[in-house]
Amino acid sequence: MTSLSTEQIEFYQQNGYLHITGLLTPEEAAAYRAEIHAIAERQGETDATWESVKAGGTSITHCHDVHFRSAAFTRLLTDPRLTGPAQGIIGPNVQLHHNKMFIKPPEKGSPFPMHQDYPYFPHRDHSMIAIILHFDDAPEEKGCLRAYPGSHKLGPVEAYGSDHHASEKLYPITRATPIPAKAGDAIFMSYLLIHGSGTNVSNEPRTTLLVQMRDPLDVPLNDRHCLARSGHDARRRRCRCQALRLCVGGTGCLTCSARGRTAPV
Ligand SMILES: O=C(O)CCC(=O)C(=O)O
Numbered sequence: 432m433t434s435l436s437t438e439q440i441e442f443y444q445q446n447g448y449l450h451i452t453g454l455l456t457p458e459e460a461a462a463y464r465a466e467i468h469a470i471a472e473r474q475g476e477t478d479a480t481w482e483s484v485k486a487g488g489t490s491i492t493h494c495h496d497v498h499f500r501s502a503a504f505t506r507l508l509t510d511p512r513l514t515g516p517a518q519g520i521i522g523p524n525v526q527l528h529h530n531k532m533f534i535k536p537p538e539k540g541s542p543f544p545m546h547q548d549y550p551y552f553p554h555r556d557h558s559m560i561a562i563i564l565h566f567d568d569a570p571e572e573k574g575c576l577r578a579y580p581g582s583h584k585l586g587p588v589e590a591y592g593s594d595h596h597a598s599e600k601l602y603p604i605t606r607a608t609p610i611p612a613k614a615g616d617a618i619f620m621s622y623l624l625i626h627g628s629g630t631n632v633s634n635e636p637r638t639t640l641l642v643q644m645r646d647p648l649d650v651p652l653n654d655r656h657c658l659a660r661s662g663h664d665a666r667r668r669r670c671r672c673q674a675l676r677l678c679v680g681g682t683g684c685l686t687c688s689a690r691g692r693t694a695p696v
Contacts, residue, residue, distance in 0.1 A: 540631025
């Protein structure tokens with residue numbers, strides 16, 4: 432296990448996030464960046480711009496669960512440099528929940544309004560974290576991550592609209608702390624941290640992989656995430672592994688990987 436220092440754990444507990452520089456080498460970051468752009472090329476045009484900022488005319492390329500698209504990511508997801516710090520935060524038992532790649536294109540890369548990830552997949556013990564791996568530099572002009580340090584201590588805050596953004600009055604993106612990063616850096620954060628990111632106005636893309644991990648013994652409070660992703664009626668099905676009602680059509684159970692081994696509940 433790649434353990435965190437006491438100072439790093441204290442920083443995370445105080446602020447709700449931890450920025451680890453140089454988690455990947457520049458060469459590794461460049462290779463993963465190329466993989467992400469190859470996936471984007473293969474899958475064709477997508478746009479995951481949030482409803483509340485759609486009028487801005489920006490776009491963002493996205494793909495869910497890239498470990499089904501490239502073995503490079505299957506390996507990366509179990510890399511101790513990733514799982515070790517996750518264990519330092521969550522505890523010894525960590526589990527992949529899902530992951531998603533983002534490419535914010537040059538000049539018009541969509542912003543993410545300030546939000547908590549909590550409303551998307553609420554869990555009883557709030558063990559869920561996100562790890563944002565940076566595959567190219569993300570200075571402020573590329574729309575780097577911004578956050579309200581310590582906001583995870585508020586617990587779930589009121590969420591608005593179909594994209595569950597936080598109050599723009601209480602948590603404007605302009606007052607949030609920018610967390611610029613370099614290629615190879617990783618930012619670990621609680622799913623209760625109020626965060627977002629700005630528009631990419633630079634002339635280069637911003638390429639990231641966001642990995643969501645949790646304690647497998649934590650209890651999801653609803654199936655919204657599963658339903659939203661697959662259109663599959665998870666409420667009436669349960670995987671035989673019994674861990675969760677997370678049978679995702681086409682890809683199998685995210686908990687035990689069984690395909691089609693589901694039963695009505
Ligand atoms: O990578 C970013 O800019 C933020 C992504 C994010 O907040 C999310 O996907 O929930």
